[in-house]
Amino acid sequence: MRPSAIALTAALIMTAVPLAATSSELSVTVTQSGSAEPVTGAVISIATFRKVAPVSAEIYQQNRAFHPHLLVIPVGSSVDFPNRDNTQHHVYSFSPAKTFNIELYAGRPEAPIVFDKPGIVELGCNIHDHMRAFIIVTDTAAIGQTNESGQVTLAIDPKYAEGGEARIELQVWHPRLPDNTRPVVREVDLGQPANITLSLEPEPATDGSLDRLQQRFREL
Structure with missing residues (x-):
């Protein structure tokens, strides 16, 4: 049986949080600029040496x-x-x-x-x-989506710590970014929780009506 797309996405995101014995973790919280409301569904990733x-x-x-x-x-x-x-x-x-x-x-x-x-x-x-x-x-294997509280935890490759790096770049993406064709980059400190703010476009209006062309294909 073919696994569902949702299950596969969850499985991929789970790989971003392996056992602590092989990596450290970075907790990220994303809020909206101007309102401090948590941002759900933001995709956060870090470059790693591990592939999926x-x-x-x-x-x-x-x-x-x-x-x-x-x-x-x-x-x-x-x-x-x-x-x-x-x-x-x-x-x-x-x-x-x-x-x-x-x-x-x-x-x-x-x-x-x-x-x-x-x-x-x-x-x-x-x-x-x-x-x-x-x-x-x-x-990258270190990727995940923020939950309803705007939070996600990612695994940090221990090679970063071995290299003596104090800061790391996060790639942050959300469908309502003003330019959602690319992620924004934020640099954060290793060893402490990261707090990121995003400026987002309003939720798009939804229209469930069918136009004439759509009606023609409705029963095909």
């Missing part, structure tokens, strides 16, 4: 939405895009990390898409403009 093996995952379409909205996968992973709606979809990405186009289809595409470069991939549907999702393709 590719996985097979999926992002399915149901109720004219992508599920999950955000998927974190290692470089070289393959992602399937099954359509569970009775409406056809046309999935694409123009992102430099992966450009692809799955033309109008129902059911399951002929083959999964392989994501062979690290970066941020934004997904869209050429039939339903409101449909949007993101894939974070990573080449």
Whole structure:
């Protein structure tokens, strides 16, 4: 049985927190600039010497939405895009990390898409403009998403401490960054909790209505 995309994302994030015997940990808290509200779902990563093996995952379409909205996968992973709606979809990405186009289809595409470069991939549907999702393709094992309290704990490769480094760079990404095509970089001190603030765009308005073109494909 194919594991779900959510389970695979969770498994990848779990690798960011191995046993303390092999690494130290960095606790990160992310809040929103101006309000100090916790930021949920921010993706935090640190360059490491450890890599993660590719996985097979999926992002399915149901109720004219992508599920999950955000998927974190290692470089070289393959992602399937099954359509569970009775409406056809046309999935694409123009992102430099992966450009692809799955033309109008129902059911399951002929083959999964392989994501062979690290970066941020934004997904869209050429039939339903409101449909949007993101894939974070990573080449590091130290990566995770902030919880409802805006917190995440990452494993620090002990080689950093051995090298006498006192500070480390974090890459921080969120879909509502003003420029969400790239992460922002924050430098923090090792050995103490990190507090990061982000300036985010407002939540986008949602519109569940179907236009005429969407209606034509609803029963296909």
